[in-house]
Amino acid sequence: MTVTPLARVPSGSTLKPVPGDPGLPVIGNTLKSLRDPVGMLRARYDSYGPVSWTSLFGLRIVQMLGADANQFVLMNKGELFSNHGGWDFFIGPFFHRGIMLLDFEEHRWHRRIMQQAFTRPALQGYLQRMGPRIADGLAAWPAQGPIQVLPRVKQLTLDLATDVFMGSQLGPRAERINRAFVDTVRAGTALLRFPVPGLRWSRGLRGRRVLEQLFREEIPAKRASRGDDLFSALCHATTEDGHRFSDEDVVNHMIFLMMAAHDTTTITLSNLFYQLARNPQWQERLRQESLALNKEQLEHDDLERLEGITLAIKEALRLCAPVPSLPRRTVRDVEYQGHYIPAGTFVTVAPYFTHYMEEYWPDPERFDPERFSEARREDKVHPFAWVPFGGGAHKCIGLHFADMQVKAILHQVLLRWRWSVPEGYEMPVDTTSLPVPKDGLPVTLERFR
Numbered sequence: 001m002t003v004t005p006l007a008r009v010p011s012g013s014t015l016k017p018v019p020g021d022p023g024l025p026v027i028g029n030t031l032k033s034l035r036d037p038v039g040m041l042r043a044r045y046d047s048y049g050p051v052s053w054t055s056l057f058g059l060r061i062v063q064m065l066g067a068d069a070n071q072f073v074l075m076n077k078g079e080l081f082s083n084h085g086g087w088d089f090f091i092g093p094f095f096h097r098g099i100m101l102l103d104f105e106e107h108r109w110h111r112r113i114m115q116q117a118f119t120r121p122a123l124q125g126y127l128q129r130m131g132p133r134i135a136d137g138l139a140a141w142p143a144q145g146p147i148q149v150l151p152r153v154k155q156l157t158l159d160l161a162t163d164v165f166m167g168s169q170l171g172p173r174a175e176r177i178n179r180a181f182v183d184t185v186r187a188g189t190a191l192l193r194f195p196v197p198g199l200r201w202s203r204g205l206r207g208r209r210v211l212e213q214l215f216r217e218e219i220p221a222k223r224a225s226r227g228d229d230l231f232s233a234l235c236h237a238t239t240e241d242g243h244r245f246s247d248e249d250v251v252n253h254m255i256f257l258m259m260a261a262h263d264t265t266t267i268t269l270s271n272l273f274y275q276l277a278r279n280p281q282w283q284e285r286l287r288q289e290s291l292a293l294n295k296e297q298l299e300h301d302d303l304e305r306l307e308g309i310t311l312a313i314k315e316a317l318r319l320c321a322p323v324p325s326l327p328r329r330t331v332r333d334v335e336y337q338g339h340y341i342p343a344g345t346f347v348t349v350a351p352y353f354t355h356y357m358e359e360y361w362p363d364p365e366r367f368d369p370e371r372f373s374e375a376r377r378e379d380k381v382h383p384f385a386w387v388p389f390g391g392g393a394h395k396c397i398g399l400h401f402a403d404m405q406v407k408a409i410l411h412q413v414l415l416r417w418r419w420s421v422p423e424g425y426e427m428p429v430d431t432t433s434l435p436v437p438k439d440g441l442p443v444t445l446e447r448f449r
């Protein structure tokens, strides 16, 4: 492999160019990175160190690896990196003007308004709505026998999202809307990035149109009355200085929020099912904790009491970061660890990879929730070693919502079933978009009450 500098360093500068290589002609390292992102990044880290470039999706991308790089990029001192410039290439046509794709002052303006939908009282209201819906959803699961976790959990989180976010049941529209969400998310990693009927990109665009229509039709009713769902909250959210969202803003934010909430929690729950099936002693520990609460539906104050679940969720998020990599684009020339990265360059930081770095995590492949316990706190090794929710100005606004939803579902599942996978089963992960079990995660349920 010939090492090629990313760009010529300005004359007189003492900086070094970013080393790297383009990979294969035309496709670069795209397929390698989709098939085995951690393995590919490990190989590059070993060859080039924390900063290198390669060709992915037809772009030259600088991969900035490790906790220091996460901190540097995510904290974004001096506004060197644009979120819009990074994400727009991947998901812009499907999620344009979503808050994650806005930058700097405009982003802060939108975030201040959106924050009104995530206050503690708002979260308490969402949790109250969720409890009975979870019970309804789980009532449709078989008492025992085999199930595929991924489609079941996806259905449940989508039903919850439509109820808690939209304040309505989708009824017969559910299938079409679910398809639209799946298509918009998968389109982001399409290899052919223009509309060819039947392929990912064009299905994503069609999905976007379906969602726009769905939300647009509902806005007048939401503006006219005040419900306790998130859609209503966005329609009525007003900052102290009187700023509010336009109808277009509400549509864009709803589409982005539904996607951001639904897929990420589905992935987290699937991984918890998997890890708890392989580690039955942990499953039992969490069940005892849930039984001790002596109630089916969680209230907000219960969330902190579920210590074991809290540890297990953190560990599941470490082992499988639902958003594996965060793209940005430099808005001016950047200097990092003596390297020169010119303005206009795509860069990524990679939570998925950081979470497996032996430099931070002893025995990183092992499911070991106690590593987050007060006695050990391995995550304290670096403030940006554990970054499933990102960091800085764009840090996940829904992290408490996610924690609440995952706990509320897992708690009710633990109260009803034990579940298992065959001895030696290892879940194959499809990493061609957000990471999901390739086989849907087959487990066997056993109802015990």
Ligand code: HEM
Pocket (backbone or CB within 6 Å): 083, 099, 100, 101, 111, 257, 260, 261, 262, 264, 265, 268, 321, 322, 323, 326, 327, 387, 388, 389, 390, 391, 393, 394, 395, 396, 397, 398, 399, 401, 402
């Ligand atoms: C386990 C579940 C979740 C994970 C792992 C997760 C992860 C992330 C990450 C890594 C980012 C930062 C992206 C970046 O910096 O480029 C992010 C942003 C965001 N997340 Fe989440 N998320 C989760 C759940 C949720 C939920 C439940 C919601 C909404 C209810 C949500 C809403 C958002 C929003 C709106 C942003 C953009 C924030 C901004 O740009 O200011 N997320 N999320």
